[in-house]
Amino acid sequence: MAPYNISEWQALMRSAQAGDAAAYRSLLEALRPWLVAYFRRRLMGSDGEDLVQMTLLSLHEKRNTYDSGSPFLPWIAAVARHKLIDFVRKSGRHIHVELNEELGLEDGMQPDLAAxxxxxxxxxxxxxxxxxxxxxxxxxxxxxxxxxxxxxxxxxxxxxxxxxxxxxxxxxxxxxxxxx
CATH class of the missing domain: 1.10.10.10 (Winged helix-like DNA-binding domain superfamily/Winged helix DNA-binding domain)
Known part of the structure; x- marks a missing residue:
């Protein structure tokens, strides 16, 4: 599993919400590798980069909806998942995602996210x-x-x-x- 620092992401998001522009840039840079891996595992081809950009844009637009008292990873994972669903619907494509325990662990997501x-x-x-x-x-x-x-x-x-x-x-x- 990639060494994602999820607690750092949460701290950066809190700082960004407080107006720290440097923390916000750091957050976007830190999220990029995770988002690339997230979409690469779900889609074949070059569509992943577009989805990374759309997700980061959506994070920017919806950052005020994040509750700083809640874990950040489930929130950003939901944003990414919604962007993926929108993309698949618009393209009319079908993708097959293998549902297994390792999939969630590779994403760095907590197993209770689905629950x-x-x-x-x-x-x-x-x-x-x-x-x-x-x-x-x-x-x-x-x-x-x-x-x-x-x-x-x-x-x-x-x-x-x-x-x-x-x-x-x-x-x-x-x-x-x-x-x-």
Whole structure:
């Protein structure tokens, strides 16, 4: 894994938000190698450099939205991920990203980043629907077990899960059917 100094990035971002132009330049320079590696692993070809520039520009435009009390890496990783998604959507390309534990470690991201993203998405659903999806899809309970815990019929659980997953897909911009 590359020797990224994530705590330094956070300190630089805090200083940049306080108006330190030198810290801001240092932050942009420090992020460049990580962003190049992030996009290179996900895309083939020369598109990575364009995405690095777009991400750095987005960081500049959205720097006031960063909460200095929160970890910086998940924030910048989300900005980069959104730029990648936008790029893939606009280009009409499909990319295959291997989902494994090493992928997150190579990025320097914490393993709980995906869990945080899921929690944010589930919070946008009605509480009952989010609970049922969590029990069935995340906790691995069968439809019958979820029905027993929630007092709903098995068919009501299936419908709730299906509708909830469709809503989650629409929240992240995915069109089409639900694969259960």
């Amino acid at each position: 945080r993203d899921v929690a944010v998405l589930l919070a946008q659903l009605p509480k009952d629907q989010a609970r049922i999806i969590k029990l069935h899809k995340l906790d691995g309970l069968s439809v019958e077990e979820v029905a027993g815990q929630t007092g709903k019929s098995a068919s009501a659980v299936k419908v709730t899960v299906h509708r909830g997953l469709k809503k989650l897909q629409s929240l992240v911009g995915i069109k089409g059917g639900v694969n259960e």
